[in-house]
Amino acid sequence: MSDLSATERTRHRRLREQGRTDRQALFEVLRAGFVCHLGVVVDGDPMVVPTVYGFDDDHLYVHGSVASHSLTRDTTVCVTITHVDGLVLARSVFEHGVNYRSAMIYGVPRALEGDEKFDALRCLTEHVAPGQWDHARRPNRKELAATTILAVPLAEASVKVREGHPDDADDPHDVWAGVLPLTPSWQAPVTDPLAAAHPVPPHILARAGASL
Numbered sequence: 001m002s003d004l005s006a007t008e009r010t011r012h013r014r015l016r017e018q019g020r021t022d023r024q025a026l027f028e029v030l031r032a033g034f035v036c037h038l039g040v041v042v043d044g045d046p047m048v049v050p051t052v053y054g055f056d057d058d059h060l061y062v063h064g065s066v067a068s069h070s071l072t073r074d075t076t077v078c079v080t081i082t083h084v085d086g087l088v089l090a091r092s093v094f095e096h097g098v099n100y101r102s103a104m105i106y107g108v109p110r111a112l113e114g115d116e117k118f119d120a121l122r123c124l125t126e127h128v129a130p131g132q133w134d135h136a137r138r139p140n141r142k143e144l145a146a147t148t149i150l151a152v153p154l155a156e157a158s159v160k161v162r163e164g165h166p167d168d169a170d171d172p173h174d175v176w177a178g179v180l181p182l183t184p185s186w187q188a189p190v191t192d193p194l195a196a197a198h199p200v201p202p203h204i205l206a207r208a209g210a211s212l
């Protein structure tokens with residue numbers, strides 16, 4: 001897979017050693033989550049909105065109400081995806097940090113219509129909950145009309161990853177230091193009382209994970 005080519009916007013300036021240049025790293029960050037933060041300037045003010053996403057090889061998809069201010073097009077947005085992997089507890093307060101994987105994507109979104117809109121909704125739904133597109137009722141014409149779905153190109157993006165122990169070997173080694181790992185995990189599905197007659201479908205059990 002090709003490299004993430006740095007633009008003037010995506011060139012890492014600080015903590016450059018944490019930067020990743022492989023495009024595969026972008027997809028690893030995208031695959032690992034389903035919530036992004038969509039940053040956009042609306043009427044002169046910045047607005048950063050948490051929202052779910054899906055993606056394919058070329059685009060990230062976000063969706064919401066046609067009334068959403070943040071789902072603007074024809075203006076550059078900055079989307080971030082963040083995974084926190086742990087607290088880095090150093091010997092000095094100054095060197096404390098976070099182990100993480102994150103991505104930033106810059107682009108001008110395009111609002112999708114027709115088959116593209118339908119396909120993108122399927123892509124987003126299947127990314128968030130694989131198997132739900134075939135399980136749940138699909139959007140009807142009225143619901144589609146009430147929904148905006150934007151495609152943000154994955155052409156200009158950057159990735160950063162921090163891992164490992166504190167970076168403070170020069171400090172006196174007279175207190176504990178290390179990493180407190182953080183791992184998000186799904187819990188057992190909780191059935192809606194109105195769905196009590198239905199067993200939890202296999203794709204939801206699969207999403208919940210083998211640890212249950």
Ligand SMILES: Cc1cc2nc3c(=O)[nH]c(=O)nc-3n(C[C@H](O)[C@H](O)[C@H](O)COP(=O)(O)OP(=O)(O)OC[C@H]3O[C@@H](n4cnc5c(N)ncnc54)[C@H](O)[C@@H]3O)c2cc1C
Binds near residue numbers: 012083102159
């Ligand atoms: C959960 C978390 C907590 C963090 N906490 C801190 C903190 O407390 N203090 C701190 O200094 N830094 C922190 N960082 C790192 C922070 O995100 C920035 O990378 C760093 O501060 C450099 O910022 P800058 O404004 O100098 O970016 P620059 O290096 O000037 O940014 C240039 C370009 O690099 C890319 N870039 C920058 N940061 C990231 C990123 N995180 N992910 C992907 N691409 C990126 C973007 O394309 C950006 O336009 C944290 C990161 C994460 C994910």
